[in-house]
Amino acid sequence: MMHLYSLATPNGQKISVALEELALDYTPHTINILTGEQFTPAFIALNPNSKIPVLVDEDGPKGETVSIMESGAILLYLAEKTGQLLSADPLVRLETIQWVFFQMASIGPMFGQFGHFYKYAGEKCTHPYPVERYTTEAKRLLQVLETRLDNRHWLVGEQYSIADIAIFPWVDCLSRFYKAEEQLALHTYPNVQAWLERCLERPAVQKGMTVCSDI
Numbered sequence: 001m002m003h004l005y006s007l008a009t010p011n012g013q014k015i016s017v018a019l020e021e022l023a024l025d026y027t028p029h030t031i032n033i034l035t036g037e038q039f040t041p042a043f044i045a046l047n048p049n050s051k052i053p054v055l056v057d058e059d060g061p062k063g064e065t066v067s068i069m070e071s072g073a074i075l076l077y078l079a080e081k082t083g084q085l086l087s088a089d090p091l092v093r094l095e096t097i098q099w100v101f102f103q104m105a106s107i108g109p110m111f112g113q114f115g116h117f118y119k120y121a122g123e124k125c126t127h128p129y130p131v132e133r134y135t136t137e138a139k140r141l142l143q144v145l146e147t148r149l150d151n152r153h154w155l156v157g158e159q160y161s162i163a164d165i166a167i168f169p170w171v172d173c174l175s176r177f178y179k180a181e182e183q184l185a186l187h188t189y190p191n192v193q194a195w196l197e198r199c200l201e202r203p204a205v206q207k208g209m210t211v212c213s214d215i
């Protein structure tokens with residue numbers, strides 16, 4: 001049995017989508033980060049960094065119970081455990097891991113800062129610099145994806161993989177949560193939009209995106 005401690009944010013959605021795609025048996029536990037549940041001793045015991053998502057697998061390596069933090073590490077763990085969503089071909093596998101790391105290092109932190117200043121900071125920050133800086137960076141990253149997705153159905157190889165799962169919830173969030181369609185001129189990234197639609201059409205994605213949304 002697995003336990004997912006999460007909330008329906010992009011980092012959390014990655015893992016619930018992967019669990020649904022893999023048809024794994026898991027119990028979701030909603031962590032309300034708006035009321036500080038990530039700072040309770042019980043949660044810190046699972047993730048010393050106080051962030052969702054966390055996956056607990058009672059049937060981990062060597063039969064041990066393992067608690068895994070960091071969504072990229074969780075995606076790799078699930079892919080390796082099941083032999084799915086990550087190609088066994090060494091070259092495709094290497095490429096997939098690079099795009100997962102690209103999400104972890106760039107898309108997540110930069111889109112997250114963009115959303116913070118564009119949508120949530122409000123009157124706490126009236127200086128235009130942060131929104132300008134993160135708008136420029138978010139658009140640059142969207143263009144990286146746009147170019148990558150030229151004549152490609154999925155981000156890596158011929159198959160939907162953990163690279164797609166890592167990135168599409170963050171792209172979806174730009175319109176769904178941040179309402180930044182105009183600010184980021186999302187219509188100017190047609191390859192990205194078409195790929196996002198392909199991801200969102202998947203039944204497992206539709207289910208996974210709503211897990212741990214009950215706050």
Ligand SMILES: N[C@@H](CCC(=O)N[C@@H](CS)C(=O)NCC(=O)O)C(=O)O
Pocket residue numbers: 009010011012033038050051052053069070071072108
């Ligand atoms: N690099 C981490 C980032 C996780 C993260 O930032 N989670 C956010 C929600 S999307 C969170 O738990 N925030 C709570 C807080 O910052 O107090 C991962 O990918 O797992």
